[in-house]
Amino acid sequence: MSYRCIYIRSADKIRLKDNNLLVLNDEREVTVPLEDISMILIEDPKALLTVRLVASLSSYYIGLILCDEKRNPISITLPLHMHYKQLHVFEMQLKVKKPLNSQLWSYIVKQKIQNQRKVLEFTTFDEFAIRNLINLEHEVKSADKTNREGIAAKIFFDGIYGKYFVRKQNADDEINSALNYGYTIFAANMSRVLAMYGFNTILGIHHCSMTNNFNLSYDLLEPFRAVIDQYVYQHLDELAYPLPKDIRIGLIGLLQSPIRINDKIYRIENAMEEMVLSYIQVLEKEDSRCLALPFLIKNESNDEVEL
Known part of the structure; x- marks a missing residue:
């Protein structure tokens, strides 16, 4: 069962790597298994996300929240194919x-x-x-x-x-x-x-x-x-x-x-x-x-x- 809420304040690039969330910036790299994540909030307006990652987040029913320039949540992604019934x-x-x-x-x-x-x-x-x-x-x-x-x-x-x-x-x-x-x-x-x-x-x-x-x-x-x-x-x-x-x-x-x-x-x-x-x-x-x-x-x- 997913349980982690990931808060990303600053990142250069955010992508998928072997079913893990991979966050890259000048200082370090961080990976988190997608199966552990329930929600991701990204504040950095300059961060680059890959389409492959966003598609995988939907497959795992992970909520992706994007913020505006004032760091206020402004958008959430949800999967199109949500449930077998x-x-x-x-x-x-x-x-x-x-x-x-x-x-x-x-x-x-x-x-x-x-x-x-x-x-x-x-x-x-x-x-x-x-x-x-x-x-x-x-x-x-x-x-x-x-x-x-x-x-x-x-x-x-x-x-x-x-x-x-x-x-x-x-x-x-x-x-x-x-x-x-x-x-x-x-x-x-x-x-x-x-x-x-x-x-x-x-x-x-x-x-x-x-x-x-x-x-x-x-x-x-x-x-x-x-x-x-x-x-x-x-x-x-x-x-x-x-x-x-x-x-x-x-x-x-x-x-x-x-x-x-x-x-x-x-x-x-x-x-x-x-x-x-x-x-x-x-x-x-x-x-x-x-x-x-x-x-x-x-x-x-x-x-x-x-x-």
Whole structure:
């Protein structure tokens, strides 16, 4: 089972050598077996990649993330031929009935709010926010028709980052930049796992944007966001814009941190795979109760590789 997240900050050339990733620069050469890798992030805009390597990464279901000149993730590669039952999985996605999706989304939102509450209990212990999140979790209805998710998000971010913090995408402040970076890394890994099991990521459970190719990825990502929220709070004093290298590495390494799912402790990237496998059961049995959801735990661990 792949387990290594490879972060490449600087490289002259990146190519394939005997089923190994080979990174070349003026100072050294580094090789890593492809079978050990789950994801590669490349920051260097001058690095040269061979087509043979990119094709091999797809064969191993390795997510390749490319960054822009500001070192922000901007692109991910996914294989075209993803799974031996790809048509079967796609047909199941097309046949999903609205009541099933509505129930699934309510489960996901409840777990997201519960994990947000856990973050507050592990960090600021804002009693007002915690109490309100408990109430909101119990108020979630089918399809979250009353938008408890949005209300909970406002209370949560006030409780952890302060009442003057405003959550924004594509913002250039330190906190939002760190959150956006972490969410993008997690969404990329979720997309990789979904592709590995033959899912079309455009067809979401709740998200249905015509311009988002990863609606399903962001649906299943929601309960995992709290891991990033907690990390960013714990490193507030180290944040800057642009994000420091150590923070970027730490956010990537969160994929190796522990979380509980199905009453067992998994690395987050493996927990995502468990969640996707359970989603297949949901579609096959048309039973939302089959969905395995992640529960935040206090411990965290980073295990990344820098080249």
